[in-house]
Amino acid sequence: MFSRSIDHAVHLVLVLCVIITILTTVIVVGLLGKESFLFFQQVPVWDFLFGTRWEPLLEPKSFGVLPLVVGTLKIVFGSIAIALPLGLMIATYLSEFASTRFRSIIKPVLEVLAGIPTVVYGYFALTFVTPILRTLFPDTQIFNAASAAIVVGIMILPMISSLCDDAFQSLPNSLREGAYALGATQFEVAVQVILPSAAARVGAAVILALSRAIGETMAVTLAAGATPQMSLGFLESIQTMTAYIVQVSLGDIPAGGIEYQTCYAVGLLLFLMTFVMNVIGNHFINQSRKIHQ
């Protein structure tokens, strides 16, 4: 009966492993919640969410998070504007037009793009993309939203192309054959049949990629600058939520101070945004997987 007690012990140990994964989420939520609560006792939530000036380190202090949100949104929409059309075309090409051989070579090559560390993209933006932008548009600042958005777009491109490719591949061939039988061209099949049929999963891919772009840190810290501001231009220095957190942690900020707590308040906002998007994105992907199985 020694064997049976091992069985119980093993079960117990394995349960403990799973509990750690749950504990991580609980601690993250608890921690962000606690520090943010302390922060919001000093700064009204309304001032934080809708204030238009973010100057937490200088007197007079001001804690309006909107400039950071605007900075983040610039990166997010700039990057998706590059990655979505390119990603969709790549996915269409790989799934509908390319030979299996070409596909099996190109897919791993694109995965390499996803595996390159973000700090490398930051370096690339700073030393390659920005100089090009500055020759094209002479009034581009050294740190600017555009070059960061471009490299973040390159970074999320493999994610979009591979998720969309999976989505196209999971569609039954009868859809394509039906359309071809009616005399449709490959263009019409791809755009009018395949794309709409995979719309839910393409949408999910976009949401997950947006969430990646929101949380992207190092490329943005290196290339986009550290000046939180409300503006519409892409050629000027901005600051994102993630870059702010890094900026504060690079300085030696004492625990418990308001500067320390701002990190967690911004972190909470970051967490909520990415969490909601991840839940929606994963839900859609799982749903449509079930339908097509």
Added chain:
Amino acid sequence: MNRPQRKRKEKLFIWTCRIATWTAVAVLFILLFHVMREGIEWLDFQFLDSFPSRKPERAGLKSALWGSVWLIGLTAMISVPLSIGSALYLEEYAPQNRWTRIVEINLANLAGMPSILYGLLGLAVFVRYFGLESSLWSGSLTLSLLVLPVVVIAAKGAIRSVPQSIREGAYALGARRWQVVFHHVLPSALPGIMTGVILALSRAMGESAPLIMVGALSYIAFLPEGPSDPFTALPVQIYNWAARPQDDFHGLAAGGIIVLLVLLLTLNAGAVFIRNKLQRYKS
């Protein structure tokens, strides 16, 4: 629209898609070429064997290199058993009910959580609460939490692809559950799990934001002797060099990037090798 027009549109579309695909490939090669061109002149034995310095010609990444090796080693030791255990429980033991569903949704969300939030977690819990300071312990525990969901998801896939007949065969011979799991399922799934582990560790190797949060320093002129020592890591050192305005330091950053990419490439080649040579059951 008449037929030739539609045909022309089709051809144009296919060519646009083809060009898009080649653009992405070209971007990768431009990036690699740019880094090589900027960094190759800084790459010599002295660069690998010197500590960081204010003088670019004497600076090197010895402490960063060793810091990264320590970090990845510790992270592997902490995260691998935990994640294989979690995956085994979820696939082989857990009843299929609402709780397991919640755990799995939770895992997917953890895998998508921005790495900087893990940094905030590490700062508050490991550095401050457990008093581990900015040590290798803090860094590797933080990275372990970061890779945990990724490895669990990969390991779950590998375990699921082990054919049911293996389990049934073992049960039929009178094996208990733990014997089935550890003598049959785990060995069969191991190559797949190892691939996931290596890919996750190479992600950890390139992470810098959480390490900066827990206080990895960029100027460390000694090698860590144990897990409680302060540390720096390759990506942190690269960030520090790239963030300086001088061109020489950008060259150093490029040199560091080449070293980092070579290490990552080696790890990934290992993963591909394991996947191709050792995998018995494909998912």
